[in-house]
Amino acid sequence: MTRAREGAGPTRHNERRLRLVDGAGPVAADDRDASAREVDWSILMARSQDGNGAAYERLLTEVTPFLRARCSRRGIGQPDIEDTVQDILLTLHAIRATYDPTRPFGPWLVAIANRRIVDRLRRQSRRNAINAALIPLTSGTVDGTEIAEGAIDRAKLVAELAQLPDAQRQAIQLLKLEEQTLRQASSTTGRSISSLKVLTHRAITRLRRVLIGEENH
Template identity: 50%
Template sequence: MARAQEGDQGAYRQLLEGITPYLRALAARHFRSGDDIEDVVQDVLLTVHAVRGTYDPARPFGPWLVAIANRRIVDVLRRHGRAGLHETPLDSEHETFVVAGANLQEEAMDARFVREAIEQLSAGQRDAVRMLKLEEMSLREAAAASGMSVAALKVATHRAMKRLRELLRQRGSNS
Protein backbone atom coordinates (compact mmCIF):
# COMPACT_ATOMS: atom_id res chain seq x y z
CA MET A 1 0.00 0.00 0.00
CA ALA A 2 2.88 2.35 0.75
CA ARG A 3 4.19 1.86 -2.81
CA ALA A 4 0.71 2.38 -4.19
CA GLN A 5 0.44 5.67 -2.29
CA GLU A 6 3.68 6.72 -3.98
CA GLY A 7 2.07 6.12 -7.38
CA ASP A 8 3.25 2.59 -8.21
CA GLN A 9 0.27 1.33 -10.24
CA GLY A 10 1.66 -2.18 -10.54
CA ALA A 11 1.95 -2.47 -6.77
CA TYR A 12 -1.58 -1.10 -6.37
CA ARG A 13 -3.00 -3.64 -8.84
CA GLN A 14 -1.10 -6.44 -7.09
CA LEU A 15 -2.42 -5.26 -3.72
CA LEU A 16 -6.05 -5.20 -4.91
CA GLU A 17 -5.75 -8.61 -6.56
CA GLY A 18 -4.11 -9.98 -3.44
CA ILE A 19 -6.73 -8.75 -0.96
CA THR A 20 -9.79 -9.70 -3.04
CA PRO A 21 -9.85 -13.42 -2.04
CA TYR A 22 -9.41 -12.44 1.61
CA LEU A 23 -12.30 -9.96 1.35
CA ARG A 24 -14.48 -12.64 -0.25
CA ALA A 25 -13.76 -14.95 2.67
CA LEU A 26 -14.65 -12.20 5.16
CA ALA A 27 -17.90 -11.44 3.34
CA ALA A 28 -18.78 -15.14 3.05
CA ARG A 29 -18.91 -15.35 6.84
CA HIS A 30 -21.90 -13.00 6.80
CA PHE A 31 -23.64 -13.61 3.46
CA ARG A 32 -24.75 -16.69 1.58
CA SER A 33 -25.62 -15.16 -1.75
CA GLY A 34 -22.74 -14.89 -4.19
CA ASP A 35 -24.18 -11.59 -5.39
CA ASP A 36 -24.16 -10.17 -1.86
CA ILE A 37 -20.58 -11.35 -1.32
CA GLU A 38 -19.42 -9.72 -4.55
CA ASP A 39 -21.31 -6.52 -3.74
CA VAL A 40 -19.53 -6.30 -0.38
CA VAL A 41 -16.14 -7.03 -1.94
CA GLN A 42 -16.66 -4.31 -4.54
CA ASP A 43 -17.85 -1.88 -1.87
CA VAL A 44 -14.73 -2.57 0.22
CA LEU A 45 -12.43 -2.20 -2.78
CA LEU A 46 -14.05 1.11 -3.70
CA THR A 47 -13.71 2.31 -0.12
CA VAL A 48 -10.06 1.26 0.02
CA HIS A 49 -9.48 3.18 -3.20
CA ALA A 50 -11.29 6.27 -1.91
CA VAL A 51 -9.48 6.35 1.47
CA ARG A 52 -6.10 4.94 0.46
CA GLY A 53 -4.49 8.25 1.41
CA THR A 54 -5.45 7.72 5.04
CA TYR A 55 -3.31 4.60 5.39
CA ASP A 56 -0.25 5.21 7.56
CA PRO A 57 2.69 3.14 6.19
CA ALA A 58 4.21 3.08 9.69
CA ARG A 59 1.30 0.93 10.86
CA PRO A 60 0.23 -2.60 9.82
CA PHE A 61 -1.98 -2.81 6.72
CA GLY A 62 -4.11 -5.80 7.86
CA PRO A 63 -5.98 -4.12 10.73
CA TRP A 64 -6.62 -1.05 8.59
CA LEU A 65 -8.13 -3.22 5.83
CA VAL A 66 -10.19 -5.33 8.26
CA ALA A 67 -11.62 -2.21 9.90
CA ILE A 68 -12.80 -0.93 6.51
CA ALA A 69 -14.17 -4.33 5.50
CA ASN A 70 -16.05 -4.78 8.77
CA ARG A 71 -17.65 -1.33 8.43
CA ARG A 72 -18.80 -2.08 4.88
CA ILE A 73 -20.16 -5.50 5.91
CA VAL A 74 -22.13 -3.93 8.77
CA ASP A 75 -23.49 -1.26 6.41
CA VAL A 76 -24.75 -3.91 3.99
CA LEU A 77 -26.23 -5.99 6.82
CA ARG A 78 -28.08 -2.89 8.06
CA ARG A 79 -29.40 -2.16 4.57
CA HIS A 80 -30.60 -5.76 4.22
CA GLY A 81 -32.16 -5.62 7.68
CA ARG A 82 -34.03 -2.41 6.91
CA ALA A 83 -35.25 -3.73 3.58
CA GLY A 84 -36.27 -7.02 5.19
CA LEU A 85 -38.44 -5.18 7.71
CA HIS A 86 -40.54 -3.66 4.93
CA GLU A 87 -40.59 -6.42 2.37
CA THR A 88 -42.35 -9.75 2.27
CA PRO A 89 -40.95 -12.21 -0.24
CA LEU A 90 -43.62 -13.54 -2.56
CA ASP A 91 -43.04 -16.96 -3.99
CA SER A 92 -45.21 -19.16 -6.17
CA GLU A 93 -46.74 -20.79 -3.08
CA HIS A 94 -48.36 -17.42 -2.25
CA GLU A 95 -50.33 -17.47 -5.50
CA THR A 96 -53.77 -18.97 -5.78
CA PHE A 97 -52.95 -20.34 -9.21
CA VAL A 98 -49.32 -20.57 -10.26
CA VAL A 99 -50.17 -20.90 -13.96
CA ALA A 100 -49.17 -17.78 -15.90
CA GLY A 101 -52.18 -15.69 -16.81
CA ALA A 102 -54.50 -17.27 -14.25
CA ASN A 103 -55.31 -13.97 -12.53
CA LEU A 104 -55.28 -11.70 -15.59
CA GLN A 105 -59.07 -11.52 -15.80
CA GLU A 106 -59.27 -10.07 -12.30
CA GLU A 107 -56.50 -7.58 -13.05
CA ALA A 108 -58.26 -6.51 -16.27
CA MET A 109 -61.52 -5.98 -14.36
CA ASP A 110 -59.69 -3.86 -11.74
CA ALA A 111 -57.98 -1.79 -14.43
CA ARG A 112 -61.30 -1.26 -16.20
CA PHE A 113 -62.92 -0.18 -12.93
CA VAL A 114 -60.13 2.32 -12.23
CA ARG A 115 -60.45 3.78 -15.75
CA GLU A 116 -64.23 4.08 -15.31
CA ALA A 117 -63.81 5.66 -11.88
CA ILE A 118 -61.35 8.22 -13.23
CA GLU A 119 -63.84 9.06 -16.00
CA GLN A 120 -66.41 9.93 -13.30
CA LEU A 121 -64.14 12.69 -11.96
CA SER A 122 -64.46 16.30 -13.04
CA ALA A 123 -62.23 17.38 -15.93
CA GLY A 124 -59.79 19.23 -13.63
CA GLN A 125 -59.53 16.30 -11.21
CA ARG A 126 -59.12 13.85 -14.10
CA ASP A 127 -56.30 15.95 -15.59
CA ALA A 128 -54.59 16.31 -12.21
CA VAL A 129 -54.68 12.54 -11.60
CA ARG A 130 -53.49 11.78 -15.12
CA MET A 131 -50.54 14.19 -14.98
CA LEU A 132 -49.45 13.77 -11.36
CA LYS A 133 -50.27 10.14 -10.64
CA LEU A 134 -50.28 8.31 -13.96
CA GLU A 135 -47.68 10.29 -15.92
CA GLU A 136 -45.73 11.11 -12.72
CA MET A 137 -45.15 14.74 -13.66
CA SER A 138 -43.85 17.11 -11.01
CA LEU A 139 -46.23 19.75 -9.70
CA ARG A 140 -44.30 22.42 -11.61
CA GLU A 141 -44.47 20.44 -14.88
CA ALA A 142 -48.18 19.72 -14.47
CA ALA A 143 -48.90 23.36 -13.64
CA ALA A 144 -47.10 24.48 -16.80
CA ALA A 145 -48.89 21.87 -18.94
CA SER A 146 -52.37 22.51 -17.56
CA GLY A 147 -52.28 26.23 -16.86
CA MET A 148 -53.44 25.53 -13.30
CA SER A 149 -51.59 26.82 -10.26
CA VAL A 150 -49.64 24.39 -8.09
CA ALA A 151 -52.13 24.97 -5.26
CA ALA A 152 -55.09 24.25 -7.56
CA LEU A 153 -53.43 21.04 -8.74
CA LYS A 154 -52.88 19.92 -5.16
CA VAL A 155 -56.50 20.58 -4.28
CA ALA A 156 -57.79 18.84 -7.42
CA THR A 157 -55.58 15.81 -6.78
CA HIS A 158 -56.62 15.60 -3.13
CA ARG A 159 -60.32 15.77 -4.05
CA ALA A 160 -59.85 13.26 -6.87
CA MET A 161 -58.11 10.75 -4.62
CA LYS A 162 -60.82 11.19 -1.98
CA ARG A 163 -63.50 10.56 -4.61
CA LEU A 164 -61.66 7.51 -5.99
CA ARG A 165 -61.42 6.05 -2.46
CA GLU A 166 -65.18 6.53 -2.06
CA LEU A 167 -65.80 4.76 -5.36
CA LEU A 168 -63.52 1.88 -4.31
CA ARG A 169 -65.37 1.53 -1.00
CA GLN A 170 -68.70 1.50 -2.83
CA ARG A 171 -67.43 -1.17 -5.21
CA GLY A 172 -66.11 -3.22 -2.28
CA SER A 173 -69.44 -3.11 -0.45
CA ASN A 174 -71.30 -4.04 -3.66
CA SER A 175 -69.08 -7.08 -4.33
Protein backbone atom coordinates in the same frame (compact mmCIF):
# COMPACT_ATOMS: atom_id res chain seq x y z
CA MET B 1 7.30 -11.61 3.27
CA THR B 2 10.87 -11.73 2.04
CA ARG B 3 9.74 -11.56 -1.57
CA ALA B 4 7.91 -8.32 -0.94
CA ARG B 5 10.67 -6.87 1.21
CA GLU B 6 13.29 -7.59 -1.42
CA GLY B 7 11.08 -6.21 -4.17
CA ALA B 8 9.92 -3.23 -2.20
CA GLY B 9 13.29 -2.17 -0.89
CA PRO B 10 11.95 -0.05 1.98
CA THR B 11 14.20 2.38 3.71
CA ARG B 12 15.98 1.37 6.93
CA HIS B 13 13.61 3.58 8.88
CA ASN B 14 10.46 2.07 7.35
CA GLU B 15 11.80 -1.46 7.74
CA ARG B 16 12.38 -0.91 11.45
CA ARG B 17 8.90 0.54 11.95
CA LEU B 18 7.16 -2.14 9.87
CA ARG B 19 8.70 -4.96 11.89
CA LEU B 20 6.68 -3.74 14.84
CA VAL B 21 3.62 -5.52 13.49
CA ASP B 22 5.42 -8.88 13.39
CA GLY B 23 4.85 -9.42 17.09
CA ALA B 24 7.30 -10.94 19.50
CA GLY B 25 7.72 -14.37 21.05
CA PRO B 26 6.87 -17.83 19.73
CA VAL B 27 3.90 -17.90 17.39
CA ALA B 28 2.12 -20.64 15.49
CA ALA B 29 3.02 -21.17 11.82
CA ASP B 30 -0.40 -19.88 10.69
CA ASP B 31 -0.05 -16.76 12.81
CA ARG B 32 3.42 -16.20 11.39
CA ASP B 33 2.05 -16.57 7.85
CA ALA B 34 -0.78 -14.15 8.57
CA SER B 35 1.60 -11.70 10.15
CA ALA B 36 4.04 -11.98 7.23
CA ARG B 37 1.18 -11.49 4.78
CA GLU B 38 0.10 -8.38 6.64
CA VAL B 39 3.60 -6.93 6.46
CA ASP B 40 3.59 -7.71 2.74
CA TRP B 41 0.35 -5.80 2.36
CA SER B 42 1.66 -2.90 4.45
CA ILE B 43 4.65 -2.58 2.15
CA LEU B 44 2.55 -2.94 -0.99
CA MET B 45 0.16 -0.24 0.27
CA ALA B 46 3.03 2.09 1.11
CA ARG B 47 4.40 1.60 -2.41
CA SER B 48 0.93 2.14 -3.88
CA GLN B 49 0.69 5.44 -2.05
CA ASP B 50 3.98 6.38 -3.70
CA GLY B 51 2.39 5.80 -7.11
CA ASN B 52 3.47 2.23 -7.89
CA GLY B 53 0.62 0.81 -10.02
CA ALA B 54 1.99 -2.75 -10.11
CA ALA B 55 2.19 -2.90 -6.30
CA TYR B 56 -1.32 -1.52 -6.05
CA GLU B 57 -2.73 -4.04 -8.52
CA ARG B 58 -0.98 -6.87 -6.66
CA LEU B 59 -2.27 -5.65 -3.31
CA LEU B 60 -5.88 -5.37 -4.49
CA THR B 61 -5.69 -8.78 -6.15
CA GLU B 62 -4.25 -10.37 -3.00
CA VAL B 63 -6.81 -8.85 -0.62
CA THR B 64 -9.79 -9.77 -2.80
CA PRO B 65 -10.07 -13.48 -1.72
CA PHE B 66 -9.70 -12.40 1.91
CA LEU B 67 -12.53 -9.87 1.45
CA ARG B 68 -14.74 -12.44 -0.30
CA ALA B 69 -14.24 -14.86 2.59
CA ARG B 70 -15.01 -12.15 5.13
CA CYS B 71 -18.20 -11.12 3.31
CA SER B 72 -19.33 -14.72 3.18
CA ARG B 73 -18.56 -15.27 6.88
CA ARG B 74 -20.49 -12.15 7.85
CA GLY B 75 -23.66 -13.36 6.08
CA ILE B 76 -23.62 -11.50 2.77
CA GLY B 77 -25.71 -13.45 0.24
CA GLN B 78 -23.80 -15.12 -2.60
CA PRO B 79 -25.18 -12.79 -5.33
CA ASP B 80 -24.10 -9.71 -3.36
CA ILE B 81 -20.58 -10.78 -2.43
CA GLU B 82 -18.89 -9.46 -5.56
CA ASP B 83 -20.69 -6.09 -5.31
CA THR B 84 -19.65 -5.77 -1.67
CA VAL B 85 -16.04 -6.61 -2.45
CA GLN B 86 -16.07 -3.94 -5.16
CA ASP B 87 -17.58 -1.42 -2.71
CA ILE B 88 -14.77 -2.19 -0.27
CA LEU B 89 -12.10 -1.81 -2.96
CA LEU B 90 -13.58 1.52 -4.08
CA THR B 91 -13.65 2.81 -0.50
CA LEU B 92 -10.08 1.62 0.07
CA HIS B 93 -9.07 3.50 -3.09
CA ALA B 94 -10.91 6.68 -2.06
CA ILE B 95 -9.36 6.90 1.40
CA ARG B 96 -5.97 5.31 0.74
CA ALA B 97 -4.29 8.50 1.89
CA THR B 98 -5.44 7.75 5.45
CA TYR B 99 -3.27 4.62 5.68
CA ASP B 100 -0.19 5.08 7.83
CA PRO B 101 2.54 2.58 6.79
CA THR B 102 3.94 2.52 10.33
CA ARG B 103 0.72 0.88 11.50
CA PRO B 104 -0.55 -2.63 10.67
CA PHE B 105 -2.54 -2.92 7.46
CA GLY B 106 -4.97 -5.60 8.70
CA PRO B 107 -7.09 -3.52 11.11
CA TRP B 108 -7.25 -0.67 8.58
CA LEU B 109 -8.57 -2.98 5.86
CA VAL B 110 -10.92 -4.87 8.18
CA ALA B 111 -12.45 -1.64 9.50
CA ILE B 112 -13.23 -0.48 5.95
CA ALA B 113 -14.57 -3.93 5.02
CA ASN B 114 -16.80 -4.08 8.10
CA ARG B 115 -18.29 -0.69 7.34
CA ARG B 116 -19.23 -1.69 3.77
CA ILE B 117 -20.45 -5.13 4.90
CA VAL B 118 -22.79 -3.57 7.47
CA ASP B 119 -24.14 -1.21 4.78
CA ARG B 120 -24.74 -4.15 2.45
CA LEU B 121 -26.42 -6.23 5.17
CA ARG B 122 -28.79 -3.35 5.91
CA ARG B 123 -29.67 -3.07 2.21
CA GLN B 124 -30.02 -6.84 1.96
CA SER B 125 -32.43 -7.11 4.88
CA ARG B 126 -34.49 -4.17 3.61
CA ARG B 127 -34.71 -5.76 0.16
CA ASN B 128 -35.66 -9.15 1.59
CA ALA B 129 -38.42 -7.58 3.66
CA ILE B 130 -39.87 -5.79 0.63
CA ASN B 131 -39.64 -8.91 -1.56
CA ALA B 132 -41.22 -11.13 1.06
CA ALA B 133 -44.09 -8.71 1.54
CA LEU B 134 -44.83 -7.88 -2.06
CA ILE B 135 -44.16 -10.96 -4.17
CA PRO B 136 -47.13 -13.05 -2.99
CA LEU B 137 -49.51 -10.10 -3.03
CA THR B 138 -48.63 -8.67 -6.43
CA SER B 139 -47.98 -11.84 -8.36
CA GLY B 140 -51.59 -12.21 -9.52
CA THR B 141 -51.91 -15.76 -8.26
CA VAL B 142 -50.93 -17.33 -4.99
CA ASP B 143 -48.72 -19.79 -6.79
CA GLY B 144 -45.83 -21.10 -4.71
CA THR B 145 -43.58 -21.38 -7.76
CA GLU B 146 -43.55 -17.60 -8.11
CA ILE B 147 -42.45 -17.03 -4.56
CA ALA B 148 -38.78 -16.53 -4.03
CA GLU B 149 -36.85 -19.11 -2.08
CA GLY B 150 -37.07 -18.45 1.62
CA ALA B 151 -40.09 -16.18 1.32
CA ILE B 152 -43.56 -16.87 2.71
CA ASP B 153 -45.04 -20.21 1.64
CA ARG B 154 -48.36 -20.46 -0.06
CA ALA B 155 -50.21 -22.48 2.58
CA LYS B 156 -49.30 -19.98 5.29
CA LEU B 157 -50.40 -17.05 3.16
CA VAL B 158 -53.72 -18.69 2.29
CA ALA B 159 -54.29 -19.48 5.98
CA GLU B 160 -53.58 -15.90 6.98
CA LEU B 161 -55.84 -14.57 4.22
CA ALA B 162 -58.65 -16.70 5.64
CA GLN B 163 -58.09 -15.08 9.05
CA LEU B 164 -58.71 -11.57 7.69
CA PRO B 165 -62.04 -9.83 8.37
CA ASP B 166 -64.52 -10.42 5.52
CA ALA B 167 -64.33 -6.89 4.13
CA GLN B 168 -60.50 -6.88 4.06
CA ARG B 169 -60.34 -10.36 2.54
CA GLN B 170 -62.82 -9.36 -0.17
CA ALA B 171 -60.79 -6.23 -0.97
CA ILE B 172 -57.57 -8.26 -1.32
CA GLN B 173 -59.36 -10.92 -3.36
CA LEU B 174 -60.79 -8.45 -5.86
CA LEU B 175 -57.97 -5.92 -6.11
CA LYS B 176 -54.83 -8.05 -5.68
CA LEU B 177 -55.75 -11.61 -6.63
CA GLU B 178 -58.30 -10.93 -9.37
CA GLU B 179 -56.60 -7.67 -10.34
CA GLN B 180 -59.84 -5.73 -10.69
CA THR B 181 -59.67 -1.95 -10.92
CA LEU B 182 -60.82 0.11 -7.96
CA ARG B 183 -63.88 1.20 -9.95
CA GLN B 184 -64.82 -2.41 -10.81
CA ALA B 185 -64.31 -3.54 -7.22
CA SER B 186 -66.38 -0.60 -6.02
CA SER B 187 -69.33 -1.53 -8.21
CA THR B 188 -69.00 -5.21 -7.20
CA THR B 189 -68.96 -4.56 -3.47
CA GLY B 190 -70.96 -1.34 -3.27
CA ARG B 191 -68.16 0.24 -1.24
CA SER B 192 -66.54 3.58 -2.06
CA ILE B 193 -63.07 3.67 -3.69
CA SER B 194 -61.46 5.29 -0.65
CA SER B 195 -63.00 2.67 1.62
CA LEU B 196 -61.52 -0.08 -0.58
CA LYS B 197 -58.11 1.57 -0.44
CA VAL B 198 -58.26 1.71 3.34
CA LEU B 199 -59.35 -1.94 3.59
CA THR B 200 -56.54 -3.07 1.27
CA HIS B 201 -53.96 -1.08 3.17
CA ARG B 202 -55.11 -2.51 6.50
CA ALA B 203 -55.10 -6.05 5.11
CA ILE B 204 -51.57 -5.73 3.69
CA THR B 205 -50.28 -4.14 6.89
CA ARG B 206 -51.79 -6.97 8.93
CA LEU B 207 -50.43 -9.69 6.61
CA ARG B 208 -46.99 -8.10 6.61
CA ARG B 209 -46.95 -7.87 10.39
CA VAL B 210 -48.12 -11.45 10.86
CA LEU B 211 -46.01 -13.10 8.16
CA ILE B 212 -42.79 -11.10 8.30
CA GLY B 213 -43.04 -10.54 12.02
CA GLU B 214 -43.20 -14.31 12.51
CA GLU B 215 -40.31 -14.90 10.11
CA ASN B 216 -38.09 -12.52 11.99
CA HIS B 217 -38.63 -14.29 15.27
